[in-house]
Amino acid sequence: MNVVITPLFVRLTHWLNAIAVIVMIMSGLRIYNASPIFDFLIPKELTLGGWLGGAVLWHFAFMWLLLVNGLIYLILNFATGRAKKKFLPISPKELVRDVLDTLKGKLAHDDLSQYNTIQKLAYLSIIADIIILVISGLAIWKPVQLPLFSELMGGFENARIVHFLAMAYAVFFIMVHLVMVAVVPKTLRIMIRGK
Amino acid sequence: MSDPKKIVPKKIFTSHEKEIIKDVYKELDIPTRRQFGKKALSLGAIAMLSGCSLSNEDSIEKALMVMSRFNYRVQGLLFDPNLMAPTYSEDMLTKPFPFNAFYGEDEIRPSPVNFKLKVSGLVQDTKYWTLPELLYAANQPNYTPYLCGRLERNW
Numbered sequence: 422m423n424v425v426i427t428p429l430f431v432r433l434t435h436w437l438n439a440i441a442v443i444v445m446i447m448s449g450l451r452i453y454n455a456s457p458i459f460d461f462l463i464p465k466e467l468t469l470g471g472w473l474g475g476a477v478l479w480h481f482a483f484m485w486l487l488l489v490n491g492l493i494y495l496i497l498n499f500a501t502g503r504a505k506k507k508f509l510p511i512s513p514k515e516l517v518r519d520v521l522d523t524l525k526g527k528l529a530h531d532d533l534s535q536y537n538t539i540q541k542l543a544y545l546s547i548i549a550d551i552i553i554l555v556i557s558g559l560a561i562w563k564p565v566q567l568p569l570f571s572e573l574m575g576g577f578e579n580a581r582i583v584h585f586l587a588m589a590y591a592v593f594f595i596m597v598h599l600v601m602v603a604v605v606p607k608t609l610r611i612m613i614r615g616k
Numbered sequence: 617m618s619d620p621k622k623i624v625p626k627k628i629f630t631s632h633e634k635e636i637i638k639d640v641y642k643e644l645d646i647p648t649r650r651q652f653g654k655k656a657l658s659l660g661a662i663a664m665l666s667g668c669s670l671s672n673e674d675s676i677e678k679a680l681m682v683m684s685r686f687n688y689r690v691q692g693l694l695f696d697p698n699l700m701a702p703t704y705s706e707d708m709l710t711k712p713f714p715f716n717a718f719y720g721e722d723e724i725r726p727s728p729v730n731f732k733l734k735v736s737g738l739v740q741d742t743k744y745w746t747l748p749e750l751l752y753a754a755n756q757p758n759y760t761p762y763l764c765g766r767l768e769r770n771w
Contacts, residue, residue, distance in 0.1 A: 475680075482683035566695040 425615045426534045428503070432612055434494035441487040442551075442595070444469060444479055446588060451476035458581050484558065491551060508541050516542070533611060547594045550587050557584040 447469035454462050455473040470476025498504040516538040522528040528537065536544065560570035560580035574580035602609050733745040 478680040478684055481687050482680055485683070563695065565699050 424534070426611050427615050428501075429615065430497045431494070431503070432615060434490050434497075435612060437486060437490045438494070441483050441490060442591060444483040445487055445554075446592065448476040448479035448483070449584075449588060452480060453585065458578075458585060481562075487551070488555060491555070495548075507536055508545055511538060511541055533605075533607060543594065543597070547591065550590050550594070554584060554587045554591065557581075557587060560584075 447467065450463040451468035451470045452473060454465075454468065455476075468476065470479045519528060519538045523539065528539070556570055557574050557580045559567050560574045561577065561584055564571040564577050564580075571577055571580060574583050731747045733750065734743075735745065736742045
């Protein structure tokens with residue numbers, strides 16, 4: 422296979438996004454620990470920043486990488502028509518077939534240039550999830566300046582819950598994502614070299 | 617820090633007023649007292665404190681502080697400085713006042729009489745406020761949402 426499957430901009434934004442997301446999650450967990458909304462704390466080893474002030478600095482530094490990198494990805498992905506080509510169409514019939522094939526353990530990964538329906542939905546879901554993370558994060562960061570975002574999230578306290586749950590989904594996605602890469606290692610090579 | 621007794625300036629307060637301050641101070645429960653401590657602990661102030669290292673690596677810390685200053689500049693450009701946080705009535709407060717991120721319940725200093733709040737930067741009056749002065753001035757309670765020692769959340 423000598424055709425570039427994954428263009429350079431996708432590979433670059435993917436890895437920059439990976440760095441940003443990891444730093445955002447780990448520093449965010451430290452911020453959570455300073456004022457937990459649920460009945461549990463996150464083990465210190467999983468957090469970044471050392472203490473609240475440090476974690477806030479990490480979080481507010483890498484939010485720029487997450488935001489700018491994400492916007493570049495979205496703009497290029499839609500402008501080049503790649504998003505439409507890769508993510509559409511999504512057919513419920515194919516979804517059922519893919520889910521059944523997965524359960525039977527024979528979901529095909531022969532053609533890595535084509536996403537199956539589960540992949541399409543998974544990748545679209547993580548894009549939507551990160552957008553929700555950014556909006557709920559802005560609602561928490563600037564509730565006075567951005568009251569629309571705060572209202573959209575159902576108020577400040579709700580925005581914190583949304584922000585946390587969206588983070589939890591991102592963690593879940595990453596774990597499944599990593600398992601899938603381990604199952605189909607060729608995908609890792611494609612995300613590095615493009616082909 | 618100077619002796620607590622010297623903090624109440626004789627020239628400003630009459631003995632009657634001193635009595636009031638004393639009474640008010642006694643009325644202050646621990647959560648409210650802590651609120652004073654918390655309100656002074658903005659992130660910027662914390663970063664200035666010696667012994668509060670933000671990270672072990674000097675260069676990382678410097679880079680993070682550069683980003684932090686960048687953040688404040690961007691916020692200054694993006695946001696309206698005249699927008700104020702909504703205020704709430706006293707019965708809407710969470711009681712007891714919730715968790716303090718900077719020190720545990722057992723580390724609360726018994727008497728914050730030495731407390732001084734320095735008001736500086738782009739403000740009309742640059743000065744230190746002592747606790748009795750603050751209490752005396754605070755005849756207009758103003759409750760506003762508050763999180764993690766960050767006053768900047770309120771604009």
